[in-house]
Amino acid sequence: MFDVIIAGCGPTGAMLAAELRLHDVRVLVLEKEPEPVSSFVRIVSLHMRSLELMAMRGLLDRFLERGRQRPVGGIFAAIATPAPDGLDSTHAYQLGIPQPVAEHLLTDHAIALGARVRRGCAVAGFEQDDEGVTVELADGERLRARYLVGCDGARSTVRTLLGVGFPGEPSRTETLMGAMEVGVPQEEIATKVAEIRATTPAFSLGPFGEGIYRVVVPAVGVSEDRSEPPSLEDFRQGLRAIAGTDFGVHSPRWLSRFGDATRLAERYRVGRVLLAGDAAHIHPPAGGQGLNLGVQDAVNLGWKLAAQIHGWAPETLLDTYQTERHPVAADVLDNTRAQVQLSSTEPGAQAVRRLLTELMDFDEVNRHLIEKIAAIGIRYDFGEGADLLGRRLRDVDLKQGRLYERLHRGRGLVLDRTERLTVDGWSDRVDHIADPTAALDVPAILLRPDGYVAWIGEHQQDLDDHLARWFGKPTANTNIRSNTG
Numbered sequence: 001m002f003d004v005i006i007a008g009c010g011p012t013g014a015m016l017a018a019e020l021r022l023h024d025v026r027v028l029v030l031e032k033e034p035e036p037v038s039s040f041v042r043i044v045s046l047h048m049r050s051l052e053l054m055a056m057r058g059l060l061d062r063f064l065e066r067g068r069q070r071p072v073g074g075i076f077a078a079i080a081t082p083a084p085d086g087l088d089s090t091h092a093y094q095l096g097i098p099q100p101v102a103e104h105l106l107t108d109h110a111i112a113l114g115a116r117v118r119r120g121c122a123v124a125g126f127e128q129d130d131e132g133v134t135v136e137l138a139d140g141e142r143l144r145a146r147y148l149v150g151c152d153g154a155r156s157t158v159r160t161l162l163g164v165g166f167p168g169e170p171s172r173t174e175t176l177m178g179a180m181e182v183g184v185p186q187e188e189i190a191t192k193v194a195e196i197r198a199t200t201p202a203f204s205l206g207p208f209g210e211g212i213y214r215v216v217v218p219a220v221g222v223s224e225d226r227s228e229p230p231s232l233e234d235f236r237q238g239l240r241a242i243a244g245t246d247f248g249v250h251s252p253r254w255l256s257r258f259g260d261a262t263r264l265a266e267r268y269r270v271g272r273v274l275l276a277g278d279a280a281h282i283h284p285p286a287g288g289q290g291l292n293l294g295v296q297d298a299v300n301l302g303w304k305l306a307a308q309i310h311g312w313a314p315e316t317l318l319d320t321y322q323t324e325r326h327p328v329a330a331d332v333l334d335n336t337r338a339q340v341q342l343s344s345t346e347p348g349a350q351a352v353r354r355l356l357t358e359l360m361d362f363d364e365v366n367r368h369l370i371e372k373i374a375a376i377g378i379r380y381d382f383g384e385g386a387d388l389l390g391r392r393l394r395d396v397d398l399k400q401g402r403l404y405e406r407l408h409r410g411r412g413l414v415l416d417r418t419e420r421l422t423v424d425g426w427s428d429r430v431d432h433i434a435d436p437t438a439a440l441d442v443p444a445i446l447l448r449p450d451g452y453v454a455w456i457g458e459h460q461q462d463l464d465d466h467l468a469r470w471f472g473k474p475t476a477n478t479n480i481r482s483n484t485g
Contacts, residue, residue, distance in 0.1 A: 002028045003309045005135050005145040007123045007158050011099075012277030012294035013151035014106035018057070019302025021113035022410035025309055028143070029115055030135075032122035032152075036107070037100060042177065042256070043214075044099045045288035048072070049375035051091040053299050055395060056407040056451055060091075062105050067097035075287055076335075076369040077342040077353070078201035081360040084367045089376055090395040094288070102291065123157050128272045146309060149274045149301070151294070154261075156279035164275065165266040168282075168333070171259025173340075174219035175202060175285075176230050176238055178255040182213050183248020189213075196243055199350065202343050203242055212253060217242060219257065230257045260284040260340055262333050268322040276301060281329040286339035287373045289332050296375060297325050303410055303449035312429065312472035324380050335372055380452060388442070392451045396439040406433060407451065412471055416444040418458050425474025426467045446470070 004020055006013045009031035017027045046054070046063065054060040072094055073083035083092070111117060125136040126148055133148040150158025159166060182189065186207070193205050200218070208214040217238040219230070232255065236246040265280045277294030301321045307313035342353045360366045371377030382390040395404040406413060412430035414423055419434040421444055430446075443458035446466055455466035468474070 001132070002026045002143070002145040004028075004147045004149060004305065005030060005133070005143060006149045006151055008150065008152035008277070008279070009107060009117055009119070010151060010153065010277065010294070011103055011106055011291050012298050014103065014110045015295045016149060016151060016276060016298035016302055017110035017115035018106065018113050019298055019410060020306055021110060021115050023303065023306035023310065025306050027115045028145070029110070029117045030121040030123060030137070031117065031119045034120035036104060042099045043096050044102060044291045045070070046095040046097065046102070047289070047292050047374040048087070048089045048091050048094070049378075049392065050292045050295050051095060052089060052392065052395065052404070052451065053295065055091065055404045057410070058408040059105070059109060063095060063097060063102070066101050066105070067095040069093045070096055072370055072374060075373050077286065077339040077356070079342075079353070079357050079360055081357070081366055083370060084363045087367070087370065088394055089374075094374075099291070123152070125161060126158070126273070133272050147272045147274065147305060149276055150279040151277045152279055154278045154282045156275065158273065159265060159275055159279050162270050162273055164270065166263045167266065168263030169261065171222055171261040174222050174257055174259050175216060176219050176235055176255070176257050177214075177216050178230075178235060178252055179208050179212050179214050180232070180235070180249045180252040181211060183250060189247060192243055192245070199345055200242060200343070205247065215239070215249065222259065223257065229255050231255070258285060262337060264326070264329055264333055268326060269318070274301065274305070274321070281333065283333045283336040284340050286336045286343070289336065289373060292375060293329060293332055299450045300325055307472065314469060314472050317470070328378060331372070382454060386442070386456050388445075388453050389456055391453055393445065393447060393453055398433065398435050399437045406431065407447070407449070410449045412449055413447045414444060414463065415440065415447065418443050421460055421463055423467065426471050428475055429471045430467065
């Protein structure tokens with residue numbers, strides 16, 4: 001019997017498996033595809049908060065080696081405004097990386113930590129009871145786990161079988177993406193592309209290496225079956241409609257399509273079955289937020305589910321997964337809806353785009369929109385307190401290294417400038433760093449395993465109350481002292 005079965009080994013499923021394994025949870029990941037998808041190379045962007053999470057888990061260098069750093073300016077609706085100075089992150093950039101590479105890195109990380117991954121295994125059904133979930137595979141095999149998490153994408157089998165509503169809007173427009181050769185000179189292409197992108201930022205056509213061009217173009221109409229890949233003729237029609245020429249495209253390497261459907265699951269949890277990533281929310285790709293949102297779901301959920309399995313979770317801890325992440329997804333859906341409208345060629349939408357472009361000259365407006373897309377502006381409702389409460393903490397200097405280096409194990413952490421506090425009773429779950437030199441302007445903080453500030457203060461009893469709120473009852477008669485390095 002497993003502790004957790006995860007349906008889907010995309011970025012969300014792989015990250016969740018790794019987070020659970022940090023806490024010795026027995027994890028099985030089921031992936032319906034027999035082999036990792038590598039037939040096309042869609043470039044995704046890791047935004048600031050996701051880069052911070054990779055740094056917190058010791059993964060960032062692996063991603064930096066395989067990706068390409070890009071500025072964060074112009075990420076809202078492709079409005080070309082440079083980023084303001086002093087963004088609140090050590091990683092104030094975005095990282096472009098092929099999605100198959102990102103998935104491979106996260107899957108390898110999960111496997112290295114001890115997660116089991118079985119490919120070619122599709123979930124066909126499940127039943128849950130008070131003790132766990134019985135999962136039936138397409139070949140009739142039955143598996144047992146204490147919890148099941150659906151990370152199986154927009155057409156989630158787990159969500160469908162669970163009967164959770166997925167309200168929202170269907171695709172009204174479609175975009176084609178592919179890699180192919182062209183029949184006209186690069187100079188001619190560059191001039192035409194610059195002209196078109198002035199009013200249609202959703203269009204792009206540029207070199208992709210070794211004589212191949214990456215093409216992104218609005219489709220002519222919406223397909224009846226989005227599971228079917230587009231044809232080369234579909235690309236030619238889209239290019240002729242928007243550019244007046246098909247650029248002589250030929251010899252495609254891969255062809256794909258995506259729509260602007262926008263949907264949000266009504267619930268993220270029903271009993272012992274939970275949803276994460278695209279199984280819980282889908283939205284247009286504006287701003288490149290999809291992979292980031294799913295990975296951040298996984299890091300929020302992992303330690304809470306592990307706490308539930310190990311028996312120390314406070315009564316409502318697992319429920320905070322939905323109360324925290326559902327509003328975040330709703331906000332992403334809203335900002336992508338807005339970005340899609342701003343990308344329209346209609347006169348009214350273009351007028352609003354020009355007005356917003358003017359407003360983004362104000363530093364506060366530009367900063368707010370970038371922080372929204374990059375997810376560093378999130379503040380969870382932890383009650384009344386200083387502005388830092390409920391926000392993630394940036395990486396800060398310590399007398400020995402940096403803060404994020406101390407979060408690799410996915411544990412809670414008290415960063416204590418007073419040198420008077422302890423985590424006795426919780427030292428099996430929470431680390432303690434006594435460092436009067438830490439770059440903080442508060443006496444001490446309690447960080448959750450996902451890097452969010454759960455308490456600010458200086459009094460031991462107050463800290464104990466908040467340790468109990470987030471990390472359960474203390475271990476009885478413990479003599480284990482906290483780390484003070």
